[in-house]
Amino acid sequence: MAARTIVITGAFGALGRAVAEAAAVSGARLALIDHAADGPAPEGALKLGGVDLTDAEQAGAAIDAAADRLSGIDALINIAGGFAWETVGGGSSETWYGLYRLNVLTATNASRAAIPHLKRSAGGRIVNVGANAALKVAMGMGAYAASKAGVHALTQSLAEELKGDRVTVNAVLPSIIDTPANRKDMPDADPALWVAPADLAAVMLFLASPEARAVTGALIPVTGRV
Template identity: 40%
Template sequence: MAGAFHGRTVVVTGGTGALGAAVLDKLLDEGAICHVPTSHAASPKGFAFARHGRVTLSANVELGDPTSVEAFYATIPDLWASIHCAGGFAMSPLGQPGSDASDDIFAGMMDANARTAFLCCRAAARAMLASGTAGRIVNVTARPGLDPRRGAGMSAYTASKAAVAAITVTLAEELKGDGILVNAVAPSTLDTPANRKAMSKADFSKWVSLEAAAEAITHLASPENATISGALVPLYGRA
């Protein structure tokens, strides 16, 4: 897939996070011009691509706010692909007295995962349709979003990721005649520094590497993917 994105413009939400950074790294290797929205007023500390010539970091973009999202996408010329890695996670056991399954956690998970995906999908699709060219949209759901039994103890997160899966499939069906392919990956546990710290006794070899996840995402977003749409691709590693 060498150079598959040469000269193509790609949005990566969550680009300052672990998965988003891995996706950016892969896209840049393939020649993409990348735009990364961030809610921060400036480049976050440790952002490896802050001075890269083909990465534009847009500050003060709130992905849960429709006006902010629409304004951001309006600045992106000739959008080819929009990849949505932004999201969040929280445990929320429902059945235990005194648990932290609050209304706020449910609302927060729906905002961080489902709402951001919905708003970015909408803005990206409208931009692509307005340009009259083909395009690609890739979301990130999760294994519990496809198999809720895996979401015991984290029902709010599971519900929000199931919503991302539903948004993906319905939008793919809606846009199937317009040359815009919409897909999602569904990782199990990703091998990130944060997850290693939180689950220090786990067998990391069973987790999904960031490089493998980025490879799957960039393939779905690439022009070499000419037929796959409406897919929820399981990335389960050895778990």
């Protein structure tokens, strides 16, 4: 990964931090985009905070700024997103709209903006975060699972669109990620069964690497022992 430029959205969250740290250790140049104004980052990383990726213009400006400051983009890792547990019968259409915007639209806007830059790379990569919950949906997960299924479809569609341009597009499908928020929400669960952010980051960085040139359109479960 040395000398490759990687843009990470949702970079100040638990998974984003893990991916950024692992990428920095591998020698990658980093641009970190997040809706939060500021957050932790490896030394030397370009931080672009306060970006609403549901807004196509803001997404485009942030991606173009990253490409300009770092002389191009080799990989885009779309981590920005959200979650809500809500039954359909007792829920709201606003939850469905909101999760679509947070999960599908953010990845779409960032990817669309990055495509011209990725096409100029010797091996462009897009890595999305889907969800294993979209394959086997539990009660209360309808809106979330539907939005992540949209990410899966986006991934496969983009893979077909870009396969002639040496740009691969793949997604990881985690189960429960071991984050402070999940531990708080599920105090009686055993987090040893969950997916460690560092382990998920390793899979994502492989997909963002030159070695993953033969993999595109893949939806890869990373489920730990859940």
